[in-house]
Amino acid sequence: MQVQTNKQPIQKPTRPESRKIGSQDYPANPALDEWAQGAEITTVPQFFKMCVAKNPDGKYVGKKIGKEYQYSTYKEVGQQAQNFSSALIGLGIQPTDRVAVFAENSPEWRMADFGIASTGAVLTCLLPEYPDQRCEFVLQDSGSKAVMVDSKERLEQVIRVEGNLPELKNIIVSGDVDLSAYQSTKNIVSFKDFMAQGEATLAQNQAEIAKRESEICYNDIGSIVYTSGSTGNPKGVLLSHGNVIASVEGMLRTINDNPEETLQSARREDLYPSILPLGHVMGRVADYAMTAEGGTIAYPGSLANFAKDLRHLEPTVLAVTPLFLHKIYDGVENKAVTKTDPAFPPFVASLAAGAAGAALGGTAGALIGAGIGGAALPWGLGIAGAVIGGAIADKVAGEKSRNLSKADLFSGSLENSKKYYEAHGNHSVGNRVKHELSKKFVFAPVKEQVDQRMGGKVRIMISGGAPLSGEAETLMRASGYGIAQGYGLAETSAGALMNNPARAELGTGGAALPGDKVRLEEGTNEIQISGPNIMTGGYLNRDDKTKEAFTPDGWYRTGDKGQLVKTTGPVSKGKLAALTGAGALLGGIAGSFIGHPALGAALAGVAAGTATIFTGAARTEGKDHYVISGRIKSQFKLPGGEYVTPEPIEAALQGSPFIARSLVTGGKERDLVGALIQPNFEVLGKWAAERKLPTDPKELVKHPDVIALYDKEASERSQGFQKHEVVRRTALLDHELSGDEVTNKGEVMRSIVSERYADQIKNMFA
Numbered sequence: 200m201q202v203q204t205n206k207q208p209i210q211k212p213t214r215p216e217s218r219k220i221g222s223q224d225y226p227a228n229p230a231l232d233e234w235a236q237g238a239e240i241t242t243v244p245q246f247f248k249m250c251v252a253k254n255p256d257g258k259y260v261g262k263k264i265g266k267e268y269q270y271s272t273y274k275e276v277g278q279q280a281q282n283f284s285s286a287l288i289g290l291g292i293q294p295t296d297r298v299a300v301f302a303e304n305s306p307e308w309r310m311a312d313f314g315i316a317s318t319g320a321v322l323t324c325l326l327p328e329y330p331d332q333r334c335e336f337v338l339q340d341s342g343s344k345a346v347m348v349d350s351k352e353r354l355e356q357v358i359r360v361e362g363n364l365p366e367l368k369n370i371i372v373s374g375d376v377d378l379s380a381y382q383s384t385k386n387i388v389s390f391k392d393f394m395a396q397g398e399a400t401l402a403q404n405q406a407e408i409a410k411r412e413s414e415i416c417y418n419d420i421g422s423i424v425y426t427s428g429s430t431g432n433p434k435g436v437l438l439s440h441g442n443v444i445a446s447v448e449g450m451l452r453t454i455n456d457n458p459e460e461t462l463q464s465a466r467r468e469d470l471y472p473s474i475l476p477l478g479h480v481m482g483r484v485a486d487y488a489m490t491a492e493g494g495t496i497a498y499p500g501s502l503a504n505f506a507k508d509l510r511h512l513e514p515t516v517l518a519v520t521p522l523f524l525h526k527i528y529d530g531v532e533n534k535a536v537t538k539t540d541p542a543f544p545p546f547v548a549s550l551a552a553g554a555a556g557a558a559l560g561g562t563a564g565a566l567i568g569a570g571i572g573g574a575a576l577p578w579g580l581g582i583a584g585a586v587i588g589g590a591i592a593d594k595v596a597g598e599k600s601r602n603l604s605k606a607d608l609f610s611g612s613l614e615n616s617k618k619y620y621e622a623h624g625n626h627s628v629g630n631r632v633k634h635e636l637s638k639k640f641v642f643a644p645v646k647e648q649v650d651q652r653m654g655g656k657v658r659i660m661i662s663g664g665a666p667l668s669g670e671a672e673t674l675m676r677a678s679g680y681g682i683a684q685g686y687g688l689a690e691t692s693a694g695a696l697m698n699n700p701a702r703a704e705l706g707t708g709g710a711a712l713p714g715d716k717v718r719l720e721e722g723t724n725e726i727q728i729s730g731p732n733i734m735t736g737g738y739l740n741r742d743d744k745t746k747e748a749f750t751p752d753g754w755y756r757t758g759d760k761g762q763l764v765k766t767t768g769p770v771s772k773g774k775l776a777a778l779t780g781a782g783a784l785l786g787g788i789a790g791s792f793i794g795h796p797a798l799g800a801a802l803a804g805v806a807a808g809t810a811t812i813f814t815g816a817a818r819t820e821g822k823d824h825y826v827i828s829g830r831i832k833s834q835f836k837l838p839g840g841e842y843v844t845p846e847p848i849e850a851a852l853q854g855s856p857f858i859a860r861s862l863v864t865g866g867k868e869r870d871l872v873g874a875l876i877q878p879n880f881e882v883l884g885k886w887a888a889e890r891k892l893p894t895d896p897k898e899l900v901k902h903p904d905v906i907a908l909y910d911k912e913a914s915e916r917s918q919g920f921q922k923h924e925v926v927r928r929t930a931l932l933d934h935e936l937s938g939d940e941v942t943n944k945g946e947v948m949r950s951i952v953s954e955r956y957a958d959q960i961k962n963m964f965a
Contacts, residue, residue: 217418217735218295220321220437223742225735226749231418231441234714234731238448240462241417242440243316246447246487249463251277254493260306262498263508270495276310279394283314285404286397290345290369290386294319294411297341297423301325301334301357302349304473304498307373307390309486311347312477316440319411322422324478327353330939333433335360338367340435340739341423345369347390351376358383417441420736424480424689427942434744436689437736438480445731446480446692447487449712453694454488454516454659454683456701458713462491469494469515470656474505481663484693485518513654518661521671522945524682527652528671529856531645533882535609612637617673620705624767624818628810638677646678659683659700663693665946666827666850669706676703685709686827690748690755692732696825704766710822717825718754719761725831726761727754760828760844766821774817775808782807833949839870841923848872848917848924849947855912856882860936862947863926866964873928873963874913875956877936900931930963932956 240246251273261270298315302308315322323341334356344366348354354372361384373390421440425433452460471489473496475482489496497512499505619626619634663685676682681700686708687693696709711717715730733755737745748756783804790799829846836842845863852861852874860877884894893899913926940952
């Protein structure tokens with residue numbers, strides 16, 4: 200007899216059909232579907248409503264008015280976002296219509312972002328520095344029906360190209376602009392009047408807004424972010440609501456070192472100055488992460504204000520490009536390298552190092568004792584460790600300090616700490632001791648100096664968009680700052696890899712964000728990624744490029760080469776206790792022969808435990824991290840057949856205080872690598888003045904001493920690469936690259952610069 204059951208077969212949820220934008224096929228993303236099944240918050244309107252409910256009266260966004268920052272609360276911004284939505288509905292904006300924002304970071308940007316999302320419309324992101332041609336292309340390609348601008352300059356840009364924008368109907372203008380001075384075929388309205396219209400009609404539009412919000416699905420497109428367009432016109436990346444929210448969740452869990460943290464549980468009183476452009480997805484995701492925590496976001500409005508206001512704002516989190524950290528490093532190094540007086544008298548070094556060694560040894564002894572167990576053991580082994588550590592450090596420091604200048608001390612300490620971080624947990628005991636001494640006596644004072652500029656409360660610095668030099672990262676980490684170096688693209692909704700600032704791995708882009716998977720393609724070592732943050736819709740109206748961007752099994756091709764780095768994780772208490780216990784046991788046996796088994800056990804236990812901690816023998820296996828080796832497309836081949844990937848070499852060159860930017864290239868007829876260099880004219884000018892050389896850049900870069908300086912810097916900085924990759928030719932620019940020669944992240948626009956300075960590059964190899 201057949202037995203019937205009420206149990207139904209479990210069916211895997213299918214991906215709901217999203218409202219399509221563009222002519223391209225949307226790539227499947229099972230990882231996003233799986234993420235959405237377990238996530239409570241999957242759309243931007245859900246996200247923002249949750250944030251407002253969690254911290255309604257908290258300070259949220261502010262900008263400088265006069266000499267002070269004035270802030271709005273979460274509840275107030277929530278109301279303004281609803282007014283924005285209502286006003287858009289009044290303009291006839293429908294779900295999937297595109298609404299653009301062409302403005303500097305501001306509270307109005309944030310209101311517009313959330314207001315657009317609640318109507319079901321799609322945010323089109325423009326960077327504030329776009330020239331007319333790029334502005335026209337993005338508005339035209341996206342088919343935007345409305346655009347918000349924040350100045351008369353950007354209003355004039357849109358008016359100049361409006362004849363080629365048939366879809367555009369409305370221009371919303373924030374800021375102090377006299378609109379009566381402008382004529383346009385479009386409807387121009389001030390932000391103040393626009394918001395007043397929204398407030399007046401909110402009651403009648405409230406039900407429609409709620410209906411639209413409820414109908415938004417996690418895989419509906421929420422924003423279009425355009426690529427840099429370094430090899431032609433930019434491509435519009437279609438990101439869904441789920442893409443962005445998953446990226447925010449992954450970032451929070453990583454930077455806060457909490458894999459269990461959720462958007463609902465995150466709560467910190469961070470203050471974050473928003474300076475990364477919100478037209479780029481990284482800027483928006485960082486803003487969203489601070490919003491999820493209930494933090495406060497200040498909008499300085501410009502880089503000049505940002506640098507000037509840091510001390511007053513006292514931020515706790517910074518999201519910056521590597522250029523910002525490189526400038527800090529340059530400033531510290533410039534001061535350090537000029538100090539040729541003795542670092543300190545030998546007896547002072549012995550005394551101080553002895554104390555530091557005692558503290559280090561005592562701490563190690565106590566940890567080891569705690570690992571073995573017993574109430575008295577940590578105390579006893581702590582004393583033993585302090586005696587041993589103090590004696591060793593006293594002797595070493597006394598001998599090493601006799602002819603040590605402050606410049607030598609800085610450079611040596613930087614090298615010691617860099618080697619320590621580069622070991623990824625597999626460092627020697629000696630390297631660990633040198634690193635700890637460097638932190639105590641060299642980098643602790645550095646932190647005091649930097650804190651004076653940044654307010655003294657920074658706990659995390661998020662860095663991305665370009666490689667961060669090993670020297671700058673070492674300086675900041677050894678000085679006590681948590682550095683979360685990351686890697687991502689618009690197509691990955693900002694983050695794809697990120698370093699946990701509590702356990703960062705020097706020189707890497709980080710480990711895969713929670714939910715992501717990373718692999719290296721065999722043969723090319725291309726980084727390929729699968730995860731919920733991979734663009735839902737592909738490239739707008741570019742089915743050819745969308746298909747090229749994915750492998751046959753659905754992984755996104757980043758176009759970047761990578762190298763896998765195996766790392767170690769936290770110390771295992773079990774391993775520590777076992778190895779320390781084994782050492783103590785052997786020491787006890789040896790000590791019994793001289794009648795002091797307890798002393799032998801204690802000394803051997805300290806030695807075994809210290810070696811275990813400092814060598815990483817008790818560490819667990821860490822996450823796989825990845826070094827970004829450069830763009831596959833930018834590789835070039837030397838006449839002898841060797842391939843060169845320029846980006847890592849350029850990053851190494853820019854570790855020099857004398858080099859601001861560089862473009863590494865090769866000779867077409869000779870097996871030589873050269874670099875077109877933009878000098879750091881501030882540093883070079885001081886160097887030249889000390890030697891009574893001309894300080895005018897046009898004259899300076901022609902001087903034989905300057906040419907020799909840069910030849911030496913380039914050669915030495917590239918020595919760590921293969922022999923054929925060492926830079927043996929240089930050409931110096933007499934001005935700074937600007938405009939379309941650099942990206943918004945400060946990177947050299949390779950195709951444009953190579954063409955524009957072709958003669959200099961050719962002469963370099965003559």
